[in-house]
Amino acid sequence: xxxxxxxxxxxxxxxxxxxxxxxxxxxxxxxxxxxxxxxxxxxxxxxxxxxxxxxxxxxxxxxxxxxxxxxxxxxxxxxxxxxxxxxxxxxxxxxxxxxxxxxxxxxxxxxxxxxxxxxxxxxxxxxxxxxxxxxx
Amino acid sequence: xxxxxxxxxxxxxxxxxxxxxxxxxxxxxxxxxxxxxxxxxxxxxxxxxxxxxxxxxxxxxxxxxxxxxxxxxxxxxxxxxxxxxxxxxxxxxxxxxxxxxxxxxxxxxxxxxxxxxxxxxxxxxxxxxxxxxxxx
Numbered sequence: 284x285x286x287x288x289x290x291x292x293x294x295x296x297x298x299x300x301x302x303x304x305x306x307x308x309x310x311x312x313x314x315x316x317x318x319x320x321x322x323x324x325x326x327x328x329x330x331x332x333x334x335x336x337x338x339x340x341x342x343x344x345x346x347x348x349x350x351x352x353x354x355x356x357x358x359x360x361x362x363x364x365x366x367x368x369x370x371x372x373x374x375x376x377x378x379x380x381x382x383x384x385x386x387x388x389x390x391x392x393x394x395x396x397x398x399x400x401x402x403x404x405x406x407x408x409x410x411x412x413x414x415x416x417x418x419x
Numbered sequence: 420x421x422x423x424x425x426x427x428x429x430x431x432x433x434x435x436x437x438x439x440x441x442x443x444x445x446x447x448x449x450x451x452x453x454x455x456x457x458x459x460x461x462x463x464x465x466x467x468x469x470x471x472x473x474x475x476x477x478x479x480x481x482x483x484x485x486x487x488x489x490x491x492x493x494x495x496x497x498x499x500x501x502x503x504x505x506x507x508x509x510x511x512x513x514x515x516x517x518x519x520x521x522x523x524x525x526x527x528x529x530x531x532x533x534x535x536x537x538x539x540x541x542x543x544x545x546x547x548x549x550x551x552x553x554x555x
Contacts, residue, residue: 288428316491
């Protein structure tokens, strides 16, 4: 196993007023073929503004930056400070226009590098026996 | 925006017979605090055996390696050949023992590097208006 792997951005998150979209770089345009068949996608992006040794060393946080929430390991949260700065959001696809995927909303900053897009396939049946801690 | 970002493995997928678990490296053990409160997690791993320029250049595939399925962009699939070799699976947590997270099953090879773990928070209501292409 290698010590480290390389991630190359494949696009950017863009936001203006109430509109959000993914701008896919020309080199990756062909990878969009057939996306229009899906109502939802998983978008993986990079928390690029946190790409510092300090932010990558954060292993525990108070979720949602609320000190009333118990100190929690970042793997049990969606914290934007974590060892590998990957954000993951499921989005609804509103429209696809050339290299742009219009989406409903995303909890990423304008300009965030997109590192992967995956079709989202919903469960056939609701998940049974889900369990969440109180802070959620 | 940088040209590229660095991913460091935080653990490994392990599989023996019918058992699967994540072995979290000692350096990241603290990031597991509170994971036991969740029934499900998203596991992000690296398709390390595909980390070659050739596999990373694959932009279109026949889903599920079935030539009867239409040629499809990798962003509209879960193909293990893609520009950034990230796999994403939702798993049920069966038990947590020290640095091991026992999970129900995962579509990753034994020895695959784990690059992130995130708590999974299910939808409060079923998703409305989902759409999928015929090949799914």
